[in-house]
Amino acid sequence: NVNYKSSLKLYKRAKKVITGGVSRNTIFRRPHPFYVAQAKGSYVTDIDGNTRIDFANNMASLIHGHSHPVIVDAVTEQMQNGTAYTLGSEVEVEFGELLVERNKEFEKIRFVNSGTEAVMSMIKAARAYTGRPKIAKAEGAYHGTYDFAEISQIAEPQNWGDINKPNSVPVTYGTPDSVKKDVIVFPYNDIERTINLLEANKNELACVLIDPVSHRVGMYPIEEKFLLAIYNWTRKNKVLLVFDEVVTYRVTYSGAQHLYPVKPDMTALGKIIGGGFPVGAIAGAAKIMSVFDPSRKVIKQPHSGTFSANPVTMIAGKTAMQLYNRQAVDKINKMAAIAKKQIQEAIQLAGVPVVITGAGSMFRLHFRHKQPRNYRETYQAPEERKVIVDLLDYLFLHENLILINTFACMFATTITQVEVDRLSQSLYNGFK
Numbered sequence: 001n002v003n004y005k006s007s008l009k010l011y012k013r014a015k016k017v018i019t020g021g022v023s024r025n026t027i028f029r030r031p032h033p034f035y036v037a038q039a040k041g042s043y044v045t046d047i048d049g050n051t052r053i054d055f056a057n058n059m060a061s062l063i064h065g066h067s068h069p070v071i072v073d074a075v076t077e078q079m080q081n082g083t084a085y086t087l088g089s090e091v092e093v094e095f096g097e098l099l100v101e102r103n104k105e106f107e108k109i110r111f112v113n114s115g116t117e118a119v120m121s122m123i124k125a126a127r128a129y130t131g132r133p134k135i136a137k138a139e140g141a142y143h144g145t146y147d148f149a150e151i152s153q154i155a156e157p158q159n160w161g162d163i164n165k166p167n168s169v170p171v172t173y174g175t176p177d178s179v180k181k182d183v184i185v186f187p188y189n190d191i192e193r194t195i196n197l198l199e200a201n202k203n204e205l206a207c208v209l210i211d212p213v214s215h216r217v218g219m220y221p222i223e224e225k226f227l228l229a230i231y232n233w234t235r236k237n238k239v240l241l242v243f244d245e246v247v248t249y250r251v252t253y254s255g256a257q258h259l260y261p262v263k264p265d266m267t268a269l270g271k272i273i274g275g276g277f278p279v280g281a282i283a284g285a286a287k288i289m290s291v292f293d294p295s296r297k298v299i300k301q302p303h304s305g306t307f308s309a310n311p312v313t314m315i316a317g318k319t320a321m322q323l324y325n326r327q328a329v330d331k332i333n334k335m336a337a338i339a340k341k342q343i344q345e346a347i348q349l350a351g352v353p354v355v356i357t358g359a360g361s362m363f364r365l366h367f368r369h370k371q372p373r374n375y376r377e378t379y380q381a382p383e384e385r386k387v388i389v390d391l392l393d394y395l396f397l398h399e400n401l402i403l404i405n406t407f408a409c410m411f412a413t414t415i416t417q418v419e420v421d422r423l424s425q426s427l428y429n430g431f432k
C-alpha cells in the first residue's frame with residue numbers, strides 16, 4: 001500500500017514547465033521523480049509521507065546529512081545580514097584560511113559556485129599558466145559539464161576505439177571537433193599506454209587531470225605506481241598535474257591526495273565544502289593561481305562570478321568543515337568500513353558475487369568476482385545494468401533506501417549502526 005500519488009501529480013505539473021520535469025537528470029528516476037517534504041539527518045520524507053534512509057546525501061555533498069542544527073543556525077544568522085554583496089565578507093577570508101590550513105598543497109584558493117565551475121576554472125588556469133591548449137583525462141572519468149572536461153565521461157564500447165589511443169568521445173551533440181582534438185583520453189591505471197599518449201602530446205599539454213578515486217571509472221583508488229608515473233612525467237615535462245577532488249576531498253582530513261606521495265599543482269573542490277549550499281573552489285600553488293590575480297598588470301585569467309564566495313555558502317561551508325575535523329573523518333570512515341564488511345557478508349550469504357570498492361566514507365558495489373581496474377573493465381553491459389537498476393528500484397521503493405544509481409553510497413556523519421544494519425539487511429532481501 002505504498003503511495004506515490006502526490007509525487008506523480010507534481011511531476012505532471014513539473015513536465016509542463018520544466019524540460020523533462022527536472023533541472024538535473026540525477027533526480028530523474030522510475031517510475032517518476034520523487035519530491036521531498038522534509039529532510040533531517042539521514043532521513044528524507046517525500047510528499048506522500050514515505051521516509052527513506054539517505055545514503056546518497058545529494059550526490060556526496062552533505063557530509064553531515066540534512067539540516068545539521070549547527071549549520072542551520074549559522075546560516076540563519078548570516079541571512080539576517082544579507083546573502084550576497086558587491087563587496088567582500090570576512091567569512092570568505094576565514095573559510096579560505098581554514099581550507100589552506102588543511103593542505104600544504106593549497107597555498108592560495110578561490111571560491112566558485114559548483115564543481116563544474118571549479119574544474120573549468122582550473123583547466124583554464126592551467127592553459128593560461130602554461131600557454132598550451134590540451135588537457136589529458138582518464139577514460140570514463142566524470143568532471144562536470146565543461147566541454148573539455150566532459151569528453152569520454154561515458155562511452156559505449158562501439159565508441160571506445162583502440163586502447164592504445166582511446167577516442168575522445170563527446171557526450172553532448174554538437175561538441176566542436178576542436179574540443180575533441182584538445183582532449184587526450186588515457187586508460188586509467190595503464191602506465192605504458194598513458195605515458196605514450198602523454199609523450200606524443202607533450203609540447204601541447206597544459207595539464208593532466210586526475211580524480212584519485214574516480215566514481216565513474218569505478219571508484220577504486222588510483223594505483224600508486226600509475227599516479228607516480230604520471231606525476232614524475234609531468235615534473236620532467238613541465239606539464240601541470242591537477243586533481244579533481246570535488247568528491248574525494250572527504251576521504252581524509254586533507255583529501256584523497258594525502259593517500260599518495262605526490263603534490264598536485266592545483267585541486268578542484270566542491271560538494272562537502274559548501275555545507276549543503278552550491279560551491280566550488282580551486283586551490284593550489286600561489287605561482288600558478290596568480291593567473292587569477294586582478295592586481296597584476298596582465299590578468300591572464302579574468303575571473304568572476306555573481307554568487308562566488310557568497311557569505312551564506314561561506315558560513316555553511318566553514319561550519320561544516322569545522323565539524324568535519326580529524327575525529328569526524330576517522331569516525332565516518334570507520335562506519336563505512338563496518339558497512340562494507342557487513343554488506344559483503346550479507347550479499348555473499350545471498351550467494352551473489354560482489355566486490356566493494358571505494359575509499360574512506362564512499363563505496364561502490366560491483367557484482368563481480370574480480371575488481372575492475374579501468375573504465376572498460378567497470379563498464380556494465382545492458383543486461384547487467386538492467387539487473388542493477390531493478391535492484392536499485394527495489395531498494396528505493398520497497399526498502400526505503402536512497403543509493404546513487406551506480407550502486408554507490410556516500411556516507412554522512414549522521415549514519416549510525418542502525419542505518420548500516422538496514423542497508424545490509426535490505427541488500428540481502430533484494431537478492432533473496
Ligand code: PMP
Nearest residue numbers: 114115116142143144246247270
Ligand atoms: N567532478 C566530480 C568528480 C564530480 O563528481 C562532480 C559532480 N558529481 C563534478 C566535478 C561537478 O560538480 P557540480 O555538480 O557541483 O558541478
